[in-house]
Amino acid sequence: MSRLSGVFHSPGRSGVWAQFCRACISRCWEGPNPAASCPQCRETVQQRSLRPNRQLANVTEIAKRLSLQAAKAAGGDGVCGEHQEALKLFCEEDQTLICLICRESRAHRAHTVVPIQEAAQEYKGKIQARLKTLREEREKLLGLKVTREGKIREYLKQTQTKRQKIVWEFQQLRQFLEEQERLLLARLEKLEEEIVRIQNDSVSELSAQISRLSELMGELEGKCQKPASEFLQDVRSTLSRCEKGKFQPPEISPELEGQVSGFSMKTIALSQTLSKFKDKLNAEISKPHMGIANVTLDPDTAHPHLVLSEGGKSVRWERTRQRLPDNPERFDTEPCVLGCEGFTSGRHCWEVEVGDRWSWALGVARESVSRKGEISLSPEGGIWAVGWWGEFQVLTSPMTPLPLGRAPRRIRVCLDCDRGQVTFIDAGAKAPIFTFPPGSVPGGRIRPWLWVCPGSQLRLCP
Secondary structure (H helix, E strand, O other), rough: OOOHOOOOOOOOOOOOOOOEOOHHHHHHHHOEEEEEEOOOOOOEEEEOOOOOOHHHHHHHHHHHHHHHHHHOOOOOEEOOOOOOOOOEEEOOOOOEEHHHHHOOOOOOOOOOOEEHHHHHHHHHHHHHHHHHHHHHHHHHHHHHHHHHHHHHHHHHHHHHHHHHHHHHHHHHHHHHHHHHHHHHHHHHHHHHOOOOOOHHHHHHHHHHHHHHHHHHHHHHHHOOOOOOHHHHHHHHHHHHHHEEEEEEEEOOHHHHHHHHHHHHHHHHHHHHHHHHHHHHHHHHHHHHOEEOOOEEOOOOHOOOOEEOOOOEEEEOOOOOOOOOOOOOOOOOOOOOEEEOOOOOOEEEEEEOOOOOOOOOEEEEEEEOOOOOOOOOHHEEEEEEEEEEEEOOEEEEEEEEEEEOOOOOOOEEEEEEEOOEEEEEEEOOOOOOEEOOOOOOOOOOOEEEOOOOOOOOEEEOOO
């Protein structure tokens, strides 16, 4: 509408005022012939004789505003801020609403433009598709939330059951120990009473013998004071009574000695049993709760004499040296291999089946452990492990023997990264073997480590 600003020239032969926009009249004046005629009355129009029609311009402006208001009332999409035209088109390149005048501008002339309603339908379909995907994702998350909440409730139920079982077990254990304590103390009290009775009987008997000996001694002393003729009378009888009056200390009953000795041995055995029970219970309670790590062996680190299984769960030593790339990660002197998994935090455990022969070693190592040349199999070399060389030993410098009669068949390795501690447990007997104390293993990435000698094979248990 802005291009329809009213202009006019003098009336033609028809006596009607002709009204045209300035752009149309300007085009009529273009070309070699500057003279132009009115398209309505054919009268020649002189250049520069145009006069703006103010009344028509006002009417045009009013019509424009009324048109925009009508568009807004009908649910239109606003007005172009630059041209004050209704926004009826959508530029797909610029992702913006434009008016008809913007469409002809250089900024949007080469762009793909579609009507607003058509663009709205297209993008509404895309939004609906996205909305459907989001709804599906939300349903999945809601289902996962319900499942997780159910699992948490089940876990809490299990822990409550475990709590009740522990309380009941320790209550039964306390009752049993208290009953055994009462029985042992009652037997000990009876034994003490028997000892006191025997002691009293022995004292009475000894007192009587002392009294008899005192009387005999007084009689002999008096007889020795008499003259010889009187002294020798009945001397044989006197000597006989002296022989009968010899001191005979009362003996303690062998049965009592057996009771005291048996009770002492039973007390010692009970003390040892309770001590072992306390140690085992303490080890079981103190055992760190750790996640089971699914450890596999890294073929890029395996020594050329070591052959790994297809799934990386076992390793054996072979006499023939394999032709493998000498990459920086591979051990080239010691028959070692690392696990693929590395741990920097948390608590983790895994089990290794070692068999019952040959030599082997297992534990953990730093990610940066030396792989080439001479290696120190010790904490100083970045390795914390135990092994079997005819006897069970801890890989320290020098090695520390452990008082185990035989090597366990299966060993559990427990790594606590947060405390810097490694514990080895006999998985079959569930008894602790050795623990590198807290702080022994420094921070950084720690990986499982195995050492395999000729003839041996190690397997990671599922």
